[in-house]
Amino acid sequence: MKTFATAGAPHLRAAASVRRVMADVLLALLPGIAVHVWAFGPGLLLQLGLAAGFALAFEAALLRLRGGPVRAGLEDLSALVTAVLFALCIPPLCPWWVSALGLLAALGLAKHAYGGLGANLFNPAMVGYAVVLVAFPRELSQWTGAGLTPPDLATAAAAVFAGQLPPHWDTLASATPLDALRQAAAAQRTLAEIRSQPVFGHAGAAGWELIALAYALGGLYLLWRRVIGWQVPAGVILSVLLLTGAAWLFDAERNPPPLQHLLSGGLMLAAWFVAADPVTGCTSPRGRLLFGAGVAVLTLALRRWGLHADGVAFAVLLMNAAAPLIDEFTRPRIYGHGRHD
Known part of the structure; x- marks a missing residue:
């Protein structure tokens, strides 16, 4: 040897x-x-x-x-x-x-x-x-x-500490934009009617648009510092753009545009800071791309048919469980591996 x-x-x-x-x-x-x-x-x-x-x-x-x-x-x-x-x-x-x-x-x-x-x-x-x-x-x-x-x-x-909610809590607390989107879509309302609600901003959810962009800025810093690889964020973002973009082009009255999904909820936070975690994710480059794509697909499916408006956390956990299997099939082939000496 x-x-x-x-x-x-x-x-x-x-x-x-x-x-x-x-x-x-x-x-x-x-x-x-x-x-x-x-x-x-x-x-x-x-x-x-x-x-x-x-x-x-x-x-x-x-x-x-x-x-x-x-x-x-x-x-x-x-x-x-x-x-x-x-x-x-x-x-x-x-x-x-x-x-x-x-x-x-x-x-x-x-x-x-x-x-x-x-x-x-x-x-x-x-x-x-x-x-x-x-x-x-x-x-x-x-x-x-x-x-x-x-x-x-x-x-x-x-x-937070005493449970004393403000007197105007009924108007202060409201459904998140993703909740509002699900409820309005279930009522067969058009996208134009849905987006007229004050919880929605220019491209995504009011307030959450800038938060999502700020997380993306922080993610680029992590890329520059080589803390994370580009594959997982790219897999998440590109998969969301492709899948939601196709649905939006097919029926723009019923399906939100891609930026609505990216700039609402916790998707950008998950793409850059959670799914990109090297410990609980995949190790091979192709595996990371598939991992990110899986997070995107499961998030969109859970948002559409799940019990909770934003399924990012459950999507990440499901892909965490699948990561070892993905690595098994995407691990780079080592020269000479499998030969019988």
Whole structure:
């Protein structure tokens, strides 16, 4: 058997580290967070603080329970990234205990039950979000209505910590644009009638258009830093454009244009920050393209026929489960592999 000689220690350290990668992800999320706060108010800042606190506490407790290095586990910033992604998925005025339960599921079930960082099969943030979405659909549907002044910090704090909703909550809380789109389409209304509602903007959902573009900007930064590959975001975005573009050209009165899908809900966040996760995705270049395309197809199918208006989280989790099989069939063929010597 042939072997390759290696030099003795000390070896050069790799340029990338878990901490550096996670710091880049957090930095790339800042534009989206800023626009999110501008559009929906400072309640998001409360959710980010709560999520970060719960995540660090649960991470420390679980590491100690497993006998792992607590300080190193907290300093790699992976729990903080999970917390931020989870907080960006829930309404700004969501009760505090939703974050607690969601992050316990994210870190306990999806991360440490599989062996910790790098061993998890499913994306932790999406597991936590899926759990609370199924368990508490009412709390997860209370988004600030478009065109209204977002609640200030005091109002948001009263809602998050004490459950004291504003007196005008019936007008403040409304269906998300994707909910409105599904309900209007079920009522056989035309696209022109649907888009006349105030929840819709110029191309996508009011407020969400700029948020989606900010996430795309952060994703380009990750590409530049070589934190992620281009295949998964390209697979998601191109598949959505092709599939929804064909449907829109076939019947523009009933099918939303492609930008309506891309700039509404969490699709852009998922394309750049969730589906592109190298741990829970595919490893081969062709596999990553197929993974992204699968996320897009499942998201569109769940938006059309699923119980929830935005099926991004469930689409990502289903593709996480399929990733090992996709890699099995798309792994590059190694020269000489399969030969019998």
